[in-house]
Amino acid sequence: MINIKDLPDEELFTAGHTACPGCGVALVVRNLMKVLGKDTVVYLPANCLLVFSATYPLDAFKVPYLHLLFENSAVAAGAIRRALKRLGKEHVNVVALAGDGGTADIGMQALSGAAERNEDIIYVMVDNEAYMNTGIQRSGSTPFGAWTTTTPVGKKIMGKTEHKKDVMKIMMAHDVPYAATASPAFPADMLKKFEKAKNKEGFRFLQIYTTCPTGWRAPSEKTITLAKMAVETGIFPLLEYENGLLTVNYRPKGKYTLEEYLKIQGRFRHFTPEMVEEVKRWIDMRWKWIRTIEEGQKVVSGGE
Amino acid sequence: MYEVRFHGRGGQGAVMAAQALASAAFKEGYYAVAFPYFGAERRGAPVLAFTRMDKQKIRRKNQVYNPSFVVILDDRLIDLVNVSEGLNPSGAAVVNTRKSPEEIDLGMEIKVGVVDATSVALEVLGVPITNSAILGAFAKTTGVVSIEAVEEGIRDIFGGRIGKEAGEKNAKAARVAYDRTVVGTSRGEKKMVSKKQWLPTVQELPLGLATRSMETDAGLVGPGSFVENKTGSWRTFKPVFNRDKCVMCLLCWFYCPEGAIKRVDGGKTLEFDFDYCKGCGICAEECPTKAIEMVRD
Known part of the structure; x- marks a missing residue:
């Protein structure tokens, strides 16, 4: 299993890119490229990553990348894979790096189609919980109550009124060979998932929690702290779905409270105690579902 | 007509400064407009914003190319961007720096007002956001708008967007910077060059193939070329x-x-x-x- 120390020194995602200081996406992609290695082709739909790492004529990726439309990441990546197969280059990794808007909302139909056809690609959803590239608009992946420019805080309605869309659950419903969620605050777990995704065949899905200090109105040095808190409070569970079975990789130990997590971020500044309760109810509901699946799996495998 | 170009960094609030200056100019009896340069810039990257003010109605709608004044919110931008491009020699520059006016080299000898706006912002606001403080220095250096009008303009724009208290604090930052501004003349030794653009021909950029990493007139391009961007x-x-x-x-x-x-x-x-x-x-x-x-x- 790969360890931080085993990562190569060479940067396939070079410095000089114009991401905001403390960008969670930049640090995740930098390490993902180290695991995937030189034989990789990247597909980028419209997202922050494209704009800060591939601004004509400059390019931060040392591997080839392709950019077409916003909504077809999974299909375009699948097409690259088929072309490479024709050329006899089956060892090359094909990875699509889409944002949460490009996955949960705009890219959903292409993603669902590619997952159903079991295209041989790695699809990475860098989840910063809003359309940050265009200036912080709400996406399906924006959490409940969060302030964005399209869910402003007023007297009657305060922030987003709906909860975050669970894309991981949707991917599990497609029965893909590999689907996982990861957080950069758990490096060993994240690298293990990168490596598993690299070595598997078929459609592989990764949802990675990437802090956006600018859009979340948080200090830039808190990027990793927030990623840690999100897992510890149960808001972002670390899960793995493999061979039809769900595994929980980390059980929250309650090192941080939900209130602490909300307090650091300006986008939750307006939270009332009732809103905190609502988030807690939602977290409990999701964990109940996760535990139910786990129990069910135990019963089934025990009965065989 | 006075035209002002702001050189800032994403997140420093150059656009809000341009708006607050327009508001201040309006209070002085000018017609005024403020607008940003639209680009895909992130927090920290060099950005532009403009203010145009005139005693008559403003019919010009284009970007500012020959500014009367430039406002530089970070002196390190002088090495990165051609900040004095098109600058009117009878105008002035306002720079956030810890240096003295004589140490600033803008490629032309011109009236320059300097202030350590970052320190002012850290003292008064507690954050290194210098957009309000630099406007105090602008008032002192150019005299086009009074410091009272600048304070009003800041209360108006900042107060409206981030709260009354913050507006008051930012107005104070402008006043402190006004008192600390030193006006002098810049040096004109450096040769300022604008970065060339890379405009390849079809032969250089074959269709259907990935761009290779190559050295051009505009510097390195292609895979891994972002290392050029320090x-x-x-x-x-x-x-x-x-x-x-x-x-x-x-x-x-x-x-x-x-x-x-x-x-x-x-x-x-x-x-x-x-x-x-x-x-x-x-x-x-x-x-x-x-x-x-x-x-x-």
Whole structure:
């Protein structure tokens, strides 16, 4: 299993890119490229990553990348894979790096189609919980109550009124060979998932929690702290779905409270105690579902 | 007609400064407009904003190319961008710097007002956002608008957008900067050149193929060419590394979004690449032995 120390020194995602200081996406992609290695082709739909790492004529990726439309990441990546197969280059990794808007909302139909056809690609959803590239608009992946420019805080309605869309659950419903969620605050777990995704065949899905200090109105040095808190409070569970079975990789130990997590971020500044309760109810509901699946799996495998 | 060009960084609030100046000019009896340069700029990257003011109705709708005044919110931009491009020699420049006017080289000898707006902002606001303070220096240097009008303009724009209290604080920052501004003449020795654009022909860029990494008139282009873009000038704080406390857990190396921390000496120790470090502070925050400390750059 790969360890931080085993990562190569060479940067396939070079410095000089114009991401905001403390960008969670930049640090995740930098390490993902180290695991995937030189034989990789990247597909980028419209997202922050494209704009800060591939601004004509400059390019931060040392591997080839392709950019077409916003909504077809999974299909375009699948097409690259088929072309490479024709050329006899089956060892090359094909990875699509889409944002949460490009996955949960705009890219959903292409993603669902590619997952159903079991295209041989790695699809990475860098989840910063809003359309940050265009200036912080709400996406399906924006959490409940969060302030964005399209869910402003007023007297009657305060922030987003709906909860975050669970894309991981949707991917599990497609029965893909590999689907996982990861957080950069758990490096060993994240690298293990990168490596598993690299070595598997078929459609592989990764949802990675990437802090956006600018859009979340948080200090830039808190990027990793927030990623840690999100897992510890149960808001972002670390899960793995493999061979039809769900595994929980980390059980929250309650090192941080939900209130602490909300307090650091300006986008939750307006939270009332009732809103905190609502988030807690939602977290409990999701964990109940996760535990139910786990129990069910135990019963089934025990009965065989 | 006075035209003003603001050279700032994403997140420093150059656009709000341009708006507050327009509001101040309006209170002085001018017609005024303020508008940004639209680009895909992130927090920290060089950005532009403009203000145009006139005693008559303004019919000009284009970008400002020959400014009467330039306002530079970060003196490190002088080395990156041709800040005096098109600047009217009878105009003036306003610079946020710790240097004296005579130490500033703008490629032309011109009236320049200097103030350490970053220190003013840290003292008055507690954050290194210099857009309000620099307007105080603008009032002192140019005399086009009074400091009272600038304070009003800031209360108006800042107060409306981030709250009354913040508006009051920012107005105070402008006043403090006004009192500290030193006006003099810049040096004109440096040759300012605008970066060339890369405009390849069809032969140079074959259709259907990935661009190769190559050296051109405009510098390196293609895969990995972002190394040309030295982002080190973005930071306000920089990490100071204490080798003795380091246990080589490599967390900072792993967590650096820029890859600005390098393993050297066959992996025995670490080195910081200040050409690229943006000073986000993740390394200092996450270091388990507190071997890294953030200090004002």
